[in-house]
Amino acid sequence: MENSKTTSQKSTSGSDKSNFSKKASMKSSQLMELFEHGLKDIYWAENATLKAIPKMVEKSTSDDLKDALTAHLEETKGHISRLDKVFGLIKIKAQGEKCVAMEGLIKETHDITETCEEGSMRDAGIIAAVQKMEHYEIATYGTLRQFAETMDMTEVEALLATTLQEEKEADLKLSDVAMDAINVDAAEEAA
Ligand SMILES: [Fe+2]
Ligand SMILES: [Fe+2]
Numbered sequence: 001m002e003n004s005k006t007t008s009q010k011s012t013s014g015s016d017k018s019n020f021s022k023k024a025s026m027k028s029s030q031l032m033e034l035f036e037h038g039l040k041d042i043y044w045a046e047n048a049t050l051k052a053i054p055k056m057v058e059k060s061t062s063d064d065l066k067d068a069l070t071a072h073l074e075e076t077k078g079h080i081s082r083l084d085k086v087f088g089l090i091k092i093k094a095q096g097e098k099c100v101a102m103e104g105l106i107k108e109t110h111d112i113t114e115t116c117e118e119g120s121m122r123d124a125g126i127i128a129a130v131q132k133m134e135h136y137e138i139a140t141y142g143t144l145r146q147f148a149e150t151m152d153m154t155e156v157e158a159l160l161a162t163t164l165q166e167e168k169e170a171d172l173k174l175s176d177v178a179m180d181a182i183n184v185d186a187a188e189e190a191a
Helices: 002-059 065-091 100-115 120-150 156-188
Strands: none
Touching: 002 065, 002 100, 002 120, 065 156, 100 120, 100 156, 120 156
């Protein structure tokens, strides 16, 4: 009798364990699904940014701003090729999913370049709009890097962390450009 009770307890505890691991694997597959969705979203956003930046360079007046945007255009190509590597590492096809947020942020930059007159005011507007785009990228890469760490994908995490760092530096560079000249000139133009 005692023996049968022990067996029954063991069997219940074994079944709890298997339910637990089933739940854990369901959670990790859901995290992977979110991760893949986030990758496709940022892949679309990076490609849209690649197309949008040259127009912003063309519409900018400050040489510092043109240089900062041109440098980030080159970095953006690197971000896309890092994402290609990430897709390869997790063995899924590299493809974008329309990112409505980035589409809206890019539209804001177009509205600024179309409505502001050429000069410091327009430059200040371009910086403000591009910084919003940078912050979207920073938020997304920050999340994806964390997901990769949680799922023990060391190589993937390192690739995403490198891009995250470049996005943060691009954002700081734009703040420097704005503080150094453009916002001061724009305020003088408005006075
Ligand atoms: Fe990027
Ligand atoms: Fe960026």
